[in-house]
Amino acid sequence: MTRVAVAGVGMAPFGRLPERSATSLGVEAVDAALQDAGLAWPDIQTMYCGALLLGLTPGTRISEKLGLTGIPVVNIDNASASGSSAFREACLAVESGRVDVALAVGVGKADGLRNAAGPPPRPGSDQHKETQFLRMQGLFSPMGIFAMRTHRRMHDYGSRIEQFAMVAVKNREHASKNPYAQLRKPQTLDDVMNARMVSDPLTVPHCCPIGDGASAAIVVSEKKARQLGLAPLVSVEASCFRSPSSDAGTTAQDSDTTAQTARDAYEQAGMGPEDISLVQVHDAFTVEEVDYCEAMGFCPEGEGERWVEAGELGIGGRIPFSTDGGLLSRGHPNGPTGLAQIWETTQQLRGQSGPRQVEGARAGLVHMVGVGGVCVVHILKRN
């Protein structure tokens, strides 16, 4: 199996950009990644595009604008995990030996979410019965699910909602130093506590914004990495994907799948949590950062809230999480989110993150979950 390196990363801004088409955002991100890699569009041998419900073949439309070079273009819709899945398929294409240079691009428009539910289920159909049942349980909206999860942790560990609010404050502070982030204006604990309630106990800043954006990463074989003279070389040490497993028991949560996927990744990389310098996590809701921090072995179970309060998950803390602002403030346009995480991690490992640089960053873990409880984890390393 060929080892894979990240040759270049690029982003278009995340935010509410109604006048920008998905295609133009995607082209901007790819151009930035090409420039970063010192490559030109005709060097790309295969392309994967991750997008959520953006209509017909959004990646193919992006490739047409970049030039008709005849390469394969595969469009992936794995919901929140679309960008991470596209990155993983690009790595697989290089590992297969078929190509030396593969592009992953993610693109998102808030418009896409209008189609999120697909056609309404027919009354009496299986899908109708399933969604009716979930709605009755308050389990249809992610806000409802993660509000319950927050209450559960408060019950189990005696934690306070202020501690979860501190995740939102911290990630906004990180985002204030990231010009590509969607929400950059610093906020205080009071701001979070006094904001509009969405689903008790979660106010608006406990929930990530949706929006528009694009990001891209180019991965290459070892041979090509040598030719390009990449230094420092950022290598992909683990690329792992799991869906929920009945092994995890009948009460399994995303954190259980996260724990299993992280274990796979540590094994693949020959590393443990102690070797990781920074983490990008699926912090769509504040409680998730706390849950996954524990699930991935960075802090003991039930202590995540105290770690947040003590600043351990901030830049300068024991294990910085969401250094670019995370889903909560960098934003979550779905398709590109996982690739924005790769962008951030790659730049951190190269020491290019300016005011939000994690000093001495050697390895970064990148985590995403998606609809259906799937989980994707990558580990990147500076060589």
Next chain:
Amino acid sequence: MTRVAVAGVGMAPFGRLPERSATSLGVEAVDAALQDAGLAWPDIQTMYCGALLLGLTPGTRISEKLGLTGIPVVNIDNASASGSSAFREACLAVESGRVDVALAVGVGKADGLRNAAGPPPRPGSDQHKETQFLRMQGLFSPMGIFAMRTHRRMHDYGSRIEQFAMVAVKNREHASKNPYAQLRKPQTLDDVMNARMVSDPLTVPHCCPIGDGASAAIVVSEKKARQLGLAPLVSVEASCFRSPSSDAGTTAQDSDTTAQTARDAYEQAGMGPEDISLVQVHDAFTVEEVDYCEAMGFCPEGEGERWVEAGELGIGGRIPFSTDGGLLSRGHPNGPTGLAQIWETTQQLRGQSGPRQVEGARAGLVHMVGVGGVCVVHILKRN
């Protein structure tokens, strides 16, 4: 690079099945493929699902019904080429050495097409300008495009519409022997000529039906194929994917991309058209079968219509095309179409096709095109 073999194939019926959910159709096809391979669901190590605009992660929903085994599930929407793309990614996953057993499933519901255009483009946006221009040219509907293409061939080669109608008659005859086909009632040349006009000169039977359905294929490494004792062994000799290339000039058609992709596939397989026993082709419109027959080197340019008239593309002819009825009669629910082609080809190469068996079939070519002019070609071989 590990060589890849097809271990099992399965289908759910194609047709108008409003009471069947996409998930239940997908599960039926996967169960059939597992049974065909002599494998159980927990043997599957990774899964790719091809579907057109079916809402959130249709493959993940199928996997949940089959059992929570924790495997990666990647959802691909490459329009008409979704199933073929899923098959190709499954082959790549095996080639990468990461897995020995990969599943590709395709699923389609005519409902999905209601979302086909995505959110309506905003007036003034790039997308709005593009589609407005195409509509003005009559180039928005595929019926319009292929009606023009048919007229062009009639002008260039002096062919008659009756010759194209004979493709529809032939493929319906093949479908009448395929219990999974959507349209099985034989039709005469008069039936086709006198049917309702859709876009001059194309009447309804010149155009494929949309509908519901599912199909699946399981691919394995050589090592796993030996363990399973597959005999005869159906191997994947070529897996090629191209998008349009500016090399083909400014008047490039799907047939030009087809010609390039077929050349790639012949080179990869070390074969030529003379080694191919049967072909499954993207015959969404009758003219396509004629165009692609020439583009892939099976008959000289401008002679396709005469080959059809002489019965050369029928079972028993020089090079049988669309032996299961093709898109025109087996049906085209988009997601599963490319995998139905793999199902047909695999069974033909094993000599299991009963009344529609191509005698002495040794190698089969499988061809699909999709939105954006992409083309996917596989060559399967009996060993």
